[in-house]
Amino acid sequence: MITLASLRQLGQEHLGYLTPPTRQREGWQYLRMPELLPTATTTQGREIATSSAPWQSFAIPGAYQGRWFQGRWQPPVGPEPEDGELWFGSLGDRPPGDPLVQRLVGLVSQHPATRDYFGYSNQAALEELAILYVPQNRAIAQPIQILSYAAAQPEGACMVVHPRCLVVLESGSQATLLERWLSEDGGALWHNGVTEIFLGPGARLDHVMVQQQGSSTLHLQTTALIQEGHSQYQGYALALGGHTSRQTLHVQQHGSATETVLSGLIYGDGDQHHELYSCVHLEHPHSTSRQLQKVILDGHAHGVFWGKIQVGQKAQETNAGQLSRTLLRSPKARVDTQPQLEILADNVKCSHGATVSQLDADELFYLLSRGIDPETATRLLSYGFAAEVIRQIPIAAVRQSLEAWLMQHTASTVPSGS
Amino acid sequence: MIVADSSEVLVIQDLTAAVDGVPILKGVNLAIKAGEIHAIMGPNGSGKSTLSKVLAGHPDYEVTGGTVQYLGQDLFALEPAERARAGVFLAFQYPIEVPGVSNADFLRLSYNARQKHRGLPELDLLDFDDLLQQKLPIVEMNPAFLSRSVNEGFSGGEKKRNEILQMAILEPTLAILDETDSGLDIDALRVVSHGVNQLATPHNCCLLITHYQRLLQYIIPDFIHVMAEGKISLTGDRTLAEELESKGYDWLKDGDG
Numbered sequence: 001m002i003t004l005a006s007l008r009q010l011g012q013e014h015l016g017y018l019t020p021p022t023r024q025r026e027g028w029q030y031l032r033m034p035e036l037l038p039t040a041t042t043t044q045g046r047e048i049a050t051s052s053a054p055w056q057s058f059a060i061p062g063a064y065q066g067r068w069f070q071g072r073w074q075p076p077v078g079p080e081p082e083d084g085e086l087w088f089g090s091l092g093d094r095p096p097g098d099p100l101v102q103r104l105v106g107l108v109s110q111h112p113a114t115r116d117y118f119g120y121s122n123q124a125a126l127e128e129l130a131i132l133y134v135p136q137n138r139a140i141a142q143p144i145q146i147l148s149y150a151a152a153q154p155e156g157a158c159m160v161v162h163p164r165c166l167v168v169l170e171s172g173s174q175a176t177l178l179e180r181w182l183s184e185d186g187g188a189l190w191h192n193g194v195t196e197i198f199l200g201p202g203a204r205l206d207h208v209m210v211q212q213q214g215s216s217t218l219h220l221q222t223t224a225l226i227q228e229g230h231s232q233y234q235g236y237a238l239a240l241g242g243h244t245s246r247q248t249l250h251v252q253q254h255g256s257a258t259e260t261v262l263s264g265l266i267y268g269d270g271d272q273h274h275e276l277y278s279c280v281h282l283e284h285p286h287s288t289s290r291q292l293q294k295v296i297l298d299g300h301a302h303g304v305f306w307g308k309i310q311v312g313q314k315a316q317e318t319n320a321g322q323l324s325r326t327l328l329r330s331p332k333a334r335v336d337t338q339p340q341l342e343i344l345a346d347n348v349k350c351s352h353g354a355t356v357s358q359l360d361a362d363e364l365f366y367l368l369s370r371g372i373d374p375e376t377a378t379r380l381l382s383y384g385f386a387a388e389v390i391r392q393i394p395i396a397a398v399r400q401s402l403e404a405w406l407m408q409h410t411a412s413t414v415p416s417g418s
Numbered sequence: 419m420i421v422a423d424s425s426e427v428l429v430i431q432d433l434t435a436a437v438d439g440v441p442i443l444k445g446v447n448l449a450i451k452a453g454e455i456h457a458i459m460g461p462n463g464s465g466k467s468t469l470s471k472v473l474a475g476h477p478d479y480e481v482t483g484g485t486v487q488y489l490g491q492d493l494f495a496l497e498p499a500e501r502a503r504a505g506v507f508l509a510f511q512y513p514i515e516v517p518g519v520s521n522a523d524f525l526r527l528s529y530n531a532r533q534k535h536r537g538l539p540e541l542d543l544l545d546f547d548d549l550l551q552q553k554l555p556i557v558e559m560n561p562a563f564l565s566r567s568v569n570e571g572f573s574g575g576e577k578k579r580n581e582i583l584q585m586a587i588l589e590p591t592l593a594i595l596d597e598t599d600s601g602l603d604i605d606a607l608r609v610v611s612h613g614v615n616q617l618a619t620p621h622n623c624c625l626l627i628t629h630y631q632r633l634l635q636y637i638i639p640d641f642i643h644v645m646a647e648g649k650i651s652l653t654g655d656r657t658l659a660e661e662l663e664s665k666g667y668d669w670l671k672d673g674d675g
């Protein structure tokens with residue numbers, strides 16, 4: 001019987017053989033590893049009450065909301081869906097011998113993207129496993145939100161949290177999941193999260209990920225996804241906060257006519273460093289993968305987009321498109337983009353492109369010529385640049401809060417008349 | 419209309435301007451009084467759009483000499499956004515697309531900037547929407563264009579209508595329309611001209627840049643100027659347009675080239 005304890009032990013064993021990746025490792029050249037990792041860590045946060053975290057400001061009307069607080073899982077709150085068979089909670093809710101429990105724990109660490117130093121670090125610290133389980137042919141209308149909040153001690157060892165979530169949508173089911181990662185600005189925090197997702201045949205998941213960590217946070221997050229045939233995944237990954245962040249999105253298509261759509265926004269300012277590593281692996285015919293990544297960088301910020309698309313030999317008549325667009329708002333900002341296409345099938349439609357630009361002088365002049373002040377005009381243009389990603393987000397409250405966030409962060413002064 | 423004793427809105431004297439060090443405007447002189455409509459015609463590349471961009475303050479164009487007084491003040495002392503708020507409006511020959519910024523937001527921000535400058539109240543979303551509903555019929559524009567991104571995917575004619583809608587909302591003192599008639603079908607030309615005429619008052623003035631006499635049958639100019647090689651080479655009344663249409667520009671050259 002697999003238990004949390006046995007998983008933890010397995011994680012520790014694997015971790016024993018692994019070391020953090022160095023810059024020599026493919027895909028890790030832009031992070032100063034292992035120096036970036038804290039030498040001393042603690043799981044102890046600042047002494048605060050659960051209720052003092054800013055849950056309210058991030059609540060989504062009507063959403064069913066589970067929480068990671070100081071690295072520990074809290075039972076969900078908010079309106080429960082009428083469908084009693086939905087399971088949103090944690091593994092500990094049910095007896096270990098329960099067949100469903102055994103099935104779910106059997107999925108942990110099955111995806112190759114979770115089997116690295118960070119994945120096993122997470123597994124080695126596994127105390128709880130958050131579960132979202134949607135039975136066959138159920139469409140859950142209300143959004144499911146998983147909020148993660150941590151407040152580290154202002155001084156001393158770096159706090160570390162390893163939230164882990166397992167999301168399983170059985171065949172023909174549908175859900176909208178929002179993961180939002182937050183922390184206090186003050187003390188040093190290392191977030192090392194893993195979310196594993198399994199979409200059954202014909203299932204559909206809309207998945208919004210918003211990283212709005214505090215300014216002293218190192219955010220490492222792996223999202224590992226396996227999609228069965230005819231399933232649809234639409235992921236939105238927004239990296240806005242933290243000091244250094246790296247999100248890995250790894251998708252494996254395990255059936256034909258599978259659809260993967262990834263939209264991303266990186267916004268960096270000051271000395272922030274954001275990385276998005278994505279890999280979509282198409283192995284079956286008639287599948288599609290579309291990806292749009294926007295990057296806005298200001299100050300000395302550094303953005304990295306590394307997008308791999310692998311089309312295996314059997315993936316005939318597939319369609320894979322990737323576009324990354326970067327807006328550099330400051331001469332000191334820097335971006336590295338690397339599309340990687342590995343195509344073995346011969347009947348494939350594949351396109352990719354990457355653009356890097358500054359604010360368009362003619363667009364700017366057009367706004368100025370209508371009396372809009374330069375500050376507001378640059379803000380509007382930056383906002384407009386990101387809008388393509390933001391506007392697709394299927395949860396109105398998230399869309400609005402992101403719009404407001406962007407409006408605030410893309411200019412230092414608040415414009416008149418809005 | 420020519421109004422007796424009306425004040426001068428724009429006085430351009432010996433204006434020269436260059437782009438990338440290449441002189442384009444080579445001594446432009448022009449004065450426009452309140453209430454008047456002036457048209458500028460002239461061959462391609464003679465500097466008409468350059469003049470309009472210089473007046474609006476486009477950073478690509480360097481003013482190398484001369485003066486421009488706007489309402490008695492040095493126009494060049496004002497930043498582009500300040501000129502707009504002070505009532506200078508340029509309808510672009512090629513209106514710019516601004517992806518991701520909704521037309522309604524754009525219009526409201528522009529309007530409120532102008533209101534604030536005049537010491538008038540700014541409008542919130544709802545009140546501004548009311549204002550828009552009043553102004554839309556002037557250019558017979560479909561309200562659906564308000565929620566779309568500024569000019570993005572608009573046809574050539576729709577972009578031009580959108581320019582005149584902006585003009586209707588901003589109520590400029592000096593409107594410079596750079597080939598607003600180009601690319602318009604007959605109906606759109608009528609709509610746009612009608613819009614411009616509706617907006618004309620004894621207190622504002624208009625500078626029309628056009629290649630076609632046709633526009634000038636709808637919007638009756640008080641003066642027509644011909645621009646050639648960076649200068650106003652000839653000024654006449656509205657009959658000049660017909661003459662130019664039949665004879666072209668060659669006869670204006672003094673034959674020494």
Ligand SMILES: Nc1ncnc2c1ncn2[C@@H]1O[C@H](COP(=O)(O)OP(=O)(O)OP(=O)(O)O)[C@@H](O)[C@H]1O
Nearest residue numbers: 437438442460461462463464465466467468469478
């Ligand atoms: N931004 C620019 N960079 C380089 N050259 C320019 C620029 N703007 C104008 N010019 C040049 O200046 C000259 C005048 O151009 P302008 O656009 O003012 O002409 P125009 O009279 O408006 O012509 P048209 O009737 O074709 O619109 C042209 O030779 C043009 O190539």
Ligand SMILES: [Mg+2]
Nearest residue numbers: 466467468511
């Ligand atoms: Mg021109």
